[in-house]
Amino acid sequence: MKDWLRKNPHVRTIRVAAADLNGQARGKRIPARFADKVVKDGTRFPFSILNLDIWGEDIDDSPLVFDQGDQDGVLKPTERGFMPMPWLEAPSALLPIWMFRENGQPYDGDPRHALNAVVQRYKARGLTPVVAMELEFFLIDDSGKTMQVPASPRSGKRRKAAETLSIRALDAFDTFFTDLYDACEAMDIPADTTTSETGLGQFEVNLMHCDDPLRAADDAWLFKMLVKGLARRHGFAASFMAKPYAEYSGSGLHTHFSVVDEKGENIFDSGGPKGTAQLRHAVAGCLEAMHDSTLLFAPHMNSYDRLVPDKHAPTAISWGYENRTAAIRIPAGNPAARRIEHRVAGGDVNPYLMLTAILGAALSGLEDGKEPPPAVAGNAYAMDLPQIPATWDAAIDAFEHSDTVYRFLPKELIHNFVQTKRQELHYINELSPEERIELYLDTV
Template sequence: MDWLHEHPDVKTIRIAAADLNGVARGKRVPARFADKILTEGTKFPFSVLNMDIWGEDIEDSPLVFQAGDPDGLLLPTERGFMPMPWLEAPTGLLPIWMFHLDGRPYEGDPRQALARVVERYKAAGLTPVVATELEFFLIDDSGGQLRVPPSPRSGKRRTGAETLSLRALDAFDRFFTALYDACEAMDIPADTAISEAAPGQFEINLMHQADPLKAADDAWLFKLLVKGLARRYGFAGSFMAKPYEAWNGSGMHMHFSVLDEQGRNVFDNGGEEGSEALRHAVAGCLAAMPGSTLLFAPHENSYDRLVPNAHAPTGIGWAYENRTSAIRIPSSGPKARRIEHRVAGGDVNPYLTVAAVLGAALNGIEDKAEPPPPIQGNAYELGLEQLPGSWGAAIDAFETSPQIKRIFPAHLIENFVMTKRQELHYMAELSDEETVELYLDTV
């Protein structure tokens, strides 16, 4: 309650949890009742974390009519209160996650799934260090066609790609200044911003955390913030994987290393090639990649991004300092030796993505698995084994993957498969325009 006492102008709060699609589900509560939420939590049905992208129940889900649509218990995460700078009235946000009424973690909660992976690392005496890079578009969707919004400074639209352009960043300086101020207020460690390879596309790096739950929280909250704040400036902030057919899509690249109990990076062997543990982790990530693709590309539009020669990986391979590969080992000092996983789109649920990558890496470390030789040259031209090429194929691979079964509980796997099969069925009824309208704000 200290935060609320320090912000007496806050009259309402939002309590919010991430569903399987990463959509925030929750309630609006008068601030004077916040103490009850902190001490007793709140309730809503287990099924709420298993909605489809439209916010509809999953047909024939055992969570709904078969079980009587029972409640779960939602308790605050360790994050605590924070402001919601995209709203006009001063408002507090309290992230929550789901438990059974007897206190057991609910296995269908994506944040609980990541906590389960973190516990596996703790049992092995290891701590993952995670950072994310999030790409997104600023889009004028006020007319019949998506366009780059006019600069708040000049009123002009820049229609070309301006990679690493200061002019593109400066055109939206007011927005980015407000975004960084909001990140500081919400304890989101936003670092470098750059303009990216498509019109109106930008990337912001979030600093590494020796707490994967904090890193995933940061990414999830950052997405809520960008989408909400952009609307205050009159345009959309979208993490949709591929809003423009003619331009590259948006990704969420994830960097990670692993520390032992003495705080040493187990990927560091003093040289550029990295340690045996690094190779084992790479092997685990490669082995799990076909089954994990549904988590890295969870929506119909996601597969428009995963095409050759579009700066998104399509083949299953790894390399040193090569951005055409699915897994890249960046050049760095030995103590900063790390793995960059480049498959995920901007439209992912960060909790599931971080869990999938870290869980796969730990599988490889536990098995002492060996990867194939690192690739050289253009990965698109090497005849590598390919990621599942369609949404339906990815759903099937996720459902049957032995690696996925080691990472995620059976209940979450079943829920996610049912969700995606329902979305796959109903998305076939939508036009291209309706598809864009659906995904632009939701993901």
């Protein structure tokens, strides 16, 4: 890590940052000449900082604050190391960190540690998840009273219509996407294909598959930070909020995953289109946990505006082969690449908690060996199937009282997340719809 700074002497400041429960970057700015101390000793801030609400406020009655004296945790660099921050004007570097207790034990309220615990359980079975993500977001001109698609830097015109898989839409913002791909390369984020989507000014970028789930979640977290920061440099906003426009489809964060054994062979590959019994067991685990863990896939009030029928987001707890109306899709293609696509999460999630829920549920399914219900064929919206919670408060209740989520999340994190969401639910009811959009636009 020290070598990176020595090879980049132009870097003047660093940011050390960890992801809180909402996926917000919390940390400090430090002059680059003091970076060696951070690398060696880490830094410190209160445990409660990873348990702030969406406004950045303490959680009322949280035991982390006054009951425990607002004690410090120790934050140490992750294996990611330093990387540039191309969205800032001054040469700067970001150092991702995660939280530990004074005795060196991982802090259970840190979402990255929750994911690592699930990954270690896979490793104990000789298994490795391979993960890829598809992140949708909107480019938005929020300079006026009404949000709208930004004017094209090329033509100066606004295309106020859906531009599904439109090359013209991509070319209209070619300067932004060129800078984005250059920045991804500099930060070692594996950005692959970009497409324009069905929403107004909506795009999707795919991140390549990775056999390190922690790194995959890092990539998604860093990518969201990068896109939002870089868009502001280009004079508009980028937002991963689930549903900025009522009349258009929202933004998802679809996750594809397979599992390989110690020989590097995909345990979902049967040599044919249907996959193995282990694939079905993993699907069964995901379906069984889906209702109670919806809060991790849809963590905000606006999230539930996306989860409505016939708007390209799942509402039924279901699975199917090559079926995008189902919550879980098994894509067609080469059997060696047989995988599960989990389609519930919105773009507004914390990637660490989302991936913990998906991989943790799949592992529970592999451990239990249960069979899923029959795969659906046709329009899942029109079928009589178990449903994902339709409201934020229902999802909070299901998460809080679940027996399922304790199989892959520590009790402290569950308690902290419930307190966070209940506080947000209380205070957000005081806001107008316009104020809610303004809140979510830049934060999530």
